[in-house]
Amino acid sequence: MLVLIGVLLVVLGFALRLNPLVVVTVAGIVTGFLGHLSVTAILNAFGNGFASSRSVTLFVLVLPVIGLIERFGLQEQGRRLIARLDGLTTGRLLVIYQFIRQVSSALGLASINGPAALVRPLIYPMAEGAAERRFGRALPEPMRERVKAFSASADTVGQFFGEDIFVAIGSILLITGFVDTTYHLKLDALDVALWAIPTAICAYVIHGTRLYLLDRRLGRMAEAAGISGRTDRTEAREAGR
Structure with a gap:
């Protein structure tokens, strides 16, 4: 159940109107550490998530x-x-x-x-x-x-x-x-x-x-x-x- 703290961080970050990118990144890192993932595994998760959703960044073009x-x-x-x-x-x-x-x-x-x-x-x-x-x-x-x-x-x-x-x-x-x-x-x-x-x-x-x-x-x-x-x-x- 500790990994759900990441969800709580997202809710609190959005409620406080903090930068969404920073909030999601911090929540993902905290969730990864609570789930006993290594630094390399966390970075791989972020990389795979970005690669699978890279069409979202097409607005830059x-x-x-x-x-x-x-x-x-x-x-x-x-x-x-x-x-x-x-x-x-x-x-x-x-x-x-x-x-x-x-x-x-x-x-x-x-x-x-x-x-x-x-x-x-x-x-x-x-x-x-x-x-x-x-x-x-x-x-x-x-x-x-x-x-x-x-x-x-x-x-x-x-x-x-x-x-x-x-x-x-x-x-x-x-x-x-x-x-x-x-x-x-x-x-x-x-x-x-x-x-x-x-x-x-x-x-x-x-x-x-x-x-x-x-x-x-x-x-x-x-x-x-x-x-x-x-x-x-x-x-x-x-x-x-």
Whole structure:
């Protein structure tokens, strides 16, 4: 039971908001010593863990590319595109993106987009630009943070519930392997993927509704902040006149 002290160290480190990398490293070293592992065995465990999860570090290659395209005006181009699409509000844009994210993840293409690769440099600026076009001015900080949060949630929910439909995803293989080795039951990966479809549909409907209602929430926040923005319906009535 002493080896569980490493888990306690992780919980305490995260609760104290210490550096996650340092916390996990110290917890791993302490756990290794409590498990009577040698220094060489502990270093081998760290090396094997890094080698098996080295795809996690691919963001180091992506970040310079994102920095370059942002430097040369990707966000500005996204805002200009949104300015030309009068009927595309912040909520509607995020509903469409969540659908694209969920379908692409279900097809095994979860790595082609994401928070760092697409949401931060393009989707969020477009969502913010749609809100700024609606209210006719730059958004105050609370509204900007709200748009950021919902932009990230559209990506997260779309990937989380979409990728389980793909048969070869690691989570499905982990479930089938765990059930087979622990309970000695044969669980077909295709059955798990098929049963993930109703869950994905429910997730899209529930969170898609929240995204669609985001426009109303932004309108209430704008009223509370004293921003006199015109809604799409008002603009349509004025254009009809």
